[in-house]
Amino acid sequence: MGKPTGFIEYSREAPSETNPSDRIKNWDEFHLHMPEENLRNQSARCMDCGTPFCHTGNLISGMASGCPINNLIPEWNDLVYRGLWREALDRLHKTNNFPEFTGRVCPAPCEGSCVLGITNPPVTIKNIEYSIIDKGWQEGWIVPEPPTKRTGKKIAIIGSGPAGLSAAAQLNKAGHWVTVYERADRPGGLLMYGIPNMKLDKEKVLMRRLHLLEQEGIKFVCNTEIGKDIPPQQLLNDFDAIVLCTGATQPRDLQIEGRELKGIHFAMEFLTANTQALLDGQPNQNYISAQGKDVVIIGGGDTGTDCVGTSIRHGCNSVVQLEIMPKPPLTRAKDNPWPEWPKVYKMDYGQEEASAKFGDDPRAYITTATKIEGDADGQVKAVHTVQVQWERNEKGQFIPKQVAGTEKIIPAQVVLLAMGFLSPEQPLLDALGVSKDARNNAKADHGKFLTNVPKVFAAGDCRRGQSLVVWAINEGRGAARECDRYLMGDTDLPA
Structure with a gap:
């Protein structure tokens, strides 16, 4: 002390x-x-x-x-x-x-x-x-530290987000040859394209670490989707073990009237294209601009906040963030005691920026979208909303019920869906024959990480569902430890 x-x-x-x-x-x-x-x-x-x-x-x-x-x-x-x-x-x-x-x-x-x-x-x-x-x-204290001995074992890691990177780093330290496959044009997964540059600088911070991992012996293969560019069976044949770290990238959709209109996008489509444009120095055909537009973001979490900050930097005309949950209290509620995560009101960076530019927190609490209205050309022009109140149903579950008389119409030329993610995409799991849990995640026990398919492990959001970066690192390290044990009979990798 x-x-x-x-x-x-x-x-x-x-x-x-x-x-x-x-x-x-x-x-x-x-x-x-x-x-x-x-x-x-x-x-x-x-x-x-x-x-x-x-x-x-x-x-x-x-x-x-x-x-x-x-x-x-x-x-x-x-x-x-x-x-x-x-x-x-x-x-x-x-x-x-x-x-x-x-x-x-x-x-x-x-x-x-x-x-x-x-x-x-x-x-x-x-x-x-x-x-x-x-x-x-x-200070120059962080330098490449490649392993002094190699085991000769080869491991394929599918996905280069935080789970994949931490698994790769640990398995490389153990002396295995590690190849990381990434379907995007750059490694990093969620860290590269899911988190905007103003929160995590790609060149100065992320790429610096990725270059270090390469210098330590990890191989990154980008623009390569397993199941499309390389058959999964080829990996099973060529590698001694596989670690699935694909994330939970299946977004939650909103099936309401007008969903098919132009100008409605998943949040990750918006954020990914923006970061690609920033890194490439110019927009590509997938770029979605909020410049001069009224933006409505449906979802009140971190991804929604990132959409707020990005839209403001584009020069949007206005931004509203719909949050179906009530506004949190300023201090811990009685049913939220320490050491639980404090569910209290705070303004994250995006809301601070919206407040500075437009004069108020952009979040509209206990509010949900009921319909999206379009113009004659099929382009979105407004979002219809209503406030809700949370009540228990006959099963004792809290559900939102619409409150009559609270309807509003919010102008919008861009609508971004930021309501979280449901599960990993299914084709790769199906092709490998990996069993799934009730939420369609790869089924593998935490602490063991081995799926029903021999030598195939799963870690991160594809196993536990959408979660924090720090949980992904936890899982990647854990899967590396168990993969090393599987290959060598024992392991010296730390928890």
């Missing part, structure tokens, strides 16, 4: 960010670094609790409580306070292959379960995490 009285002496100080009115003019990351003295003071707030819930990684009420990859948070907080940054980096890398990703995009369930958070604002764990890793890169 760096400073026993630190949590008394220092108040929580959040890292600075670029002013919302300025940052919407570009696609640069808006995270700003805190001076080292301030970081050390923030680390001193860590209480080194007898039971540090911040790194427990449990599911409570269906939500993550504590860090799913069990980051050794009190240890590296103490090291940062003492100015031992190199040692803090070593502790961070013991559990997390990619702290520069999680430190930027993770919602920080660790902070939600921080013991200090029972009575005071929690420790700024997320900020300290990405400050450690960024300092490691700046």
Whole structure:
């Protein structure tokens, strides 16, 4: 424990960010670094609790409580306070292959379960995490570390998102030859095309790590879809093991009147094409522009927020985000106690930017779309909405019921569907003969990750369903450990 009285002496100080009115003019990351003295003071707030819930990684009420990859948070907080940054980096890398990703995009369930958070604002764990890793890169401490010995075993990983990358990194460390197949034109999966550049810079942050993985011996094969460009049976024949990390990419649709109109898109189509245009230096035929348009986003989660921030940078005329759930309270409700994830109201970066540009939070709570209206050319022109109230049905389940008299018509020339994802796409699972669970995910027990098909493992969203980046890293590391055990009879890979 760096400073026993630190949590008394220092108040929580959040890292600075670029002013919302300025940052919407570009696609640069808006995270700003805190001076080292301030970081050390923030680390001193860590209480080194007898039971540090911040790194427990449990599911409570269906939500993550504590860090799913069990980051050794009190240890590296103490090291940062003492100015031992190199040692803090070593502790961070013991559990997390990619702290520069999680430190930027993770919602920080660790902070939600921080013991200090029972009575005071929690420790700024997320900020300290990405400050450690960024300092490691700046100081040149992070260098390629290829394995000294190779086992001769060959492993194919399908999908290069956070689960695939963490599995690849761990299996490569064990000395196996790892090939990662990605159907997109660049590796990274969700990290590359599902998260906008202002949250996670592709060239400076993501590609830097991908280049390091290549230097360590991992092979990336892009523009290659297994089942279309390469038969699945060929992988079964050519590799000693396969790890499925395809994600849950089947989007949830909205079947209402007018769904067929032009101008209605899934959120990932919008976000992917935007990032491709940014990286390529010009739009392609899939590019969807919100410039000068009224945008309605259906879905109130992180992906919806990313659509808000992207639409504003395009120069949209207006943006409204429909959220079917009620507006959360400002503080924890009685049925949401610590150490559960705090379901409280907050403005994420996209809402902050919308408020700065248009004067208010763009979210319309307890509101659902009932119809999408088009013009004579089949182009969307408005979204009809109504407010709902949540009531229990005869089975005791909460369901939304429309409230008469609350109908509205919102102008829209672009409608983005950001309602989450249902499951992985099914053709590859079917071609391999992988059994599925009730939600059509690849069926494989957590902790084992082996499917019903010999030598075929599954990890990440394709196994557990749509989830956090940090859970994907947890699963990728776990699948790598079990794959190594399967191939070698034992494993030295850590949990």
